[in-house]
Amino acid sequence: MKYYIIAGEASGDLHGANLMKELYKEDVQADIRFWGGDLMQNVGGTLVSHYKERAFMGFFEVLKNLSKVLGFMKFCKKDIAQFKPDILIFIDNSGFNLRIAKWAKQQGFRTNYYISPQVWASRASRVQDIKRDVDKMFVILPFEKEFYKKYDYEVSFVGHPLIDAIADRNQVDIHKFRIEHNLGTKPIIALLPGSRKQEITKMLAVMLSLVGDFSEYEFVIAGAPSQDFSFYQQIIGDRKVCFINNKTYDLLSISFAALVASGTATLETALFKVPQVVCYKGGTISYQIAKRIITLKFISLVNLIMDKEVVTELIQNNFKKEN
Numbered sequence: 001m002k003y004y005i006i007a008g009e010a011s012g013d014l015h016g017a018n019l020m021k022e023l024y025k026e027d028v029q030a031d032i033r034f035w036g037g038d039l040m041q042n043v044g045g046t047l048v049s050h051y052k053e054r055a056f057m058g059f060f061e062v063l064k065n066l067s068k069v070l071g072f073m074k075f076c077k078k079d080i081a082q083f084k085p086d087i088l089i090f091i092d093n094s095g096f097n098l099r100i101a102k103w104a105k106q107q108g109f110r111t112n113y114y115i116s117p118q119v120w121a122s123r124a125s126r127v128q129d130i131k132r133d134v135d136k137m138f139v140i141l142p143f144e145k146e147f148y149k150k151y152d153y154e155v156s157f158v159g160h161p162l163i164d165a166i167a168d169r170n171q172v173d174i175h176k177f178r179i180e181h182n183l184g185t186k187p188i189i190a191l192l193p194g195s196r197k198q199e200i201t202k203m204l205a206v207m208l209s210l211v212g213d214f215s216e217y218e219f220v221i222a223g224a225p226s227q228d229f230s231f232y233q234q235i236i237g238d239r240k241v242c243f244i245n246n247k248t249y250d251l252l253s254i255s256f257a258a259l260v261a262s263g264t265a266t267l268e269t270a271l272f273k274v275p276q277v278v279c280y281k282g283g284t285i286s287y288q289i290a291k292r293i294i295t296l297k298f299i300s301l302v303n304l305i306m307d308k309e310v311v312t313e314l315i316q317n318n319f320k321k322e323n
Contacts, residue, residue: 001027004085005034006076006100008093009051010195010226011264013037015115015161016091020045033083035076038225048079052226072096077103090134091115098126101133114138116155120147127151141305162264165249166271172250181244186218187256191241192248192269193279194261195224197231202281204235207259209321211239217256222248266311267301278302278313 003023007016017039023030024044032045041047049072077100080088087110090097094117101111113134119126120143127148130137137155139145145157178184189210193203204221211219223232223245232243244251248265252258252272260269262280269276278300298304302311314323 001029001086002031002083003033003087003089004080004083005032005036005040005045005089005091006093006097007034007036007040007051007091008096010037010224012091012093012115013039013051014165016040017043018161018165019089019091019114033079033085049076069096073099076100080104080109081107086110087112089114092117094118094126098129098133102129105133105135110135112136112138114158115140116144116148120144124151127153141301143305143307160267162268162271166268169249172253174254177250177254181220181242183218183220183242186216188251188254189214189217189219190248190251190255190258190260190269190274191219191221192258192260192265193221194263194265195226197227199261199282200224200227200232201235203261203279203319204232206281206319206321207279208236208239208241210259211241218242220244220251220255222251262299262313264301267305270302270311276302276311278311279319280313280315281319282316 005016007013013036016036020043034040034045035049037051088104090113092115104111111134116139131153138158139155140160145155148155191207193200220242223243225246252274255274258269258274258276260266260276260278262278266278280299300313303309
């Protein structure tokens with residue numbers, strides 16, 4: 001079969017890579033063409049567009065880059081039409097994927113969605129579009145199945161892929177890891193400022209403001225695979241902090257605590273049983289818009305799944321050194 005997969009960021013790349021591995025096991029003749037990242041590319045198939053090219057975060061940022069976004073959509077439709085896949089698989093990334101899904105359904109393509117758009121967080125009216133344009137939805141959070149049931153849309157709960165990803169990883173040799181990355185014996189506080197440039201720029205400076213006041217801890221930045229160290233260096237300056245790229249799970253496995261940008265990383269940190277403070281700071285315009293349309297009590301997946309405040313959330317103006 002011919003598969004066309006569209007993922008839009010680092011977490012989508014991770015889940016897309018695991019999905020592709022399973023597809024190749026089930027279908028040895030699988031011909032996979034995809035939008036994703038390095039992890040998916042390492043599995044096989046043909047990479048069409050890297051998510052780094054499309055990492056726009058927030059309403060204002062998307063608006064600023066609207067011509068680029070529209071260009072990607074036009075190219076994506078053309079590429080799908082030429083490839084003629086047996087099935088299209090969308091992974092999260094709703095702003096882009098739901099628009100492609102609408103077009104694809106009109107063209108008669110079979111459409112599946114793995115990892116639901118967060119319609120339960122805002123603009124629930126999008127469920128009607130999903131019912132119209134998506135043949136089958138596979139959800140990874142336990143409350144999503146009940147949410148969709150209210151709209152008479154049957155979805156399949158398949159469990160969260162992070163549980164497998166963390167369970168299947170090789171255990172880190174703590175002593176070797178500390179030597180390899182020039183870490184001393186102090187307890188480690190991991191800094192996870194996200195993967196996109198916009199969020200890293202807003203998050204990391206505030207996180208780093210703690211470094212000088214807590215010399216009894218080793219602060220370590222978890223670098224995203226999509227960004228070069230030179231980008232982080234501009235924010236780090238002369239602060240004494242360690243930087244480790246693309247080894248977030250190894251870092252979390254030996255961390256004492258963590259400051260974590262809102263997103264998938266909050267759940268990853270919880271699965272490693274690391275105490276955390278969840279951080280979020282967006283552009284002023286984007287935040288004001290989001291605040292008016294998001295209906296949730298919490299922003300972190302940890303609190304959402306538990307339906308109570310398990311971890312502290314510092315949002316926008318509350319995300320500051322003192323807190």
